[in-house]
Amino acid sequence: MVNHSDPQLDCLFHALADPTRRHMLQRLAQTPQTVSALAEPFAMSLAAASKHIKVLERAGLVQREVQGRTHTCRLDAHPLHGGLEWIRHYERFWTDRLDTLEALLQAEDRDAAAPRRSIRKPPRKPKRSTP
């Protein structure tokens, strides 16, 4: 059974609900980066970027390594597994809908290929010529 009140899911989905944070994760998926390198492409202050990084850390998606003044961020994708499992629980709902749609389309194709008996008019009987 999926646990709906799991606070880790709150933090995870909140972290993913922002395009800057999703973009940061994508960049960290390529290579670990310092905070300033990670903040660089975004049109925001370093303080604002740091807030986004902290949200990612709270969700467990980013691990920070401090060496002197250099803070290096690494992706930890593990918490995403919980999010994937939660969403997968609902997969049957859209899969069932797609199956129904496919069945309907196939039935329509069959109808189109079959001779349309119901639409065809019955063959005309030759009119009796009045004597």
Next chain:
Amino acid sequence: MVNHSDPQLDCLFHALADPTRRHMLQRLAQTPQTVSALAEPFAMSLAAASKHIKVLERAGLVQREVQGRTHTCRLDAHPLHGGLEWIRHYERFWTDRLDTLEALLQAEDRDAAAPRRSIRKPPRKPKRSTP
């Protein structure tokens, strides 16, 4: 390529970032419900529950049918598919880590099963008895 600035993902993940909303989705997965029936189990005002339902509607996860004064909510799981795809993009990161861990454990098991040659002392040569 996954689009990181998709506003639908913002709405979807924001909708999922709250335990009440996740619980509402779970109840709607069982059967469609009126707004008041959906709000009933939660210790909050009808107005507060309505706000949650509106967030779910904005994400496209709930469809509302209005008949007179009765508002019936239905689950539409389709937007979850986009979220699943986004997360799946990162699946290899935790799968790779698990594979590495498994490989390490297997290597450890092999080492434990193999005879410890390096630790064994070489067989003693019989001392030559002095003539």
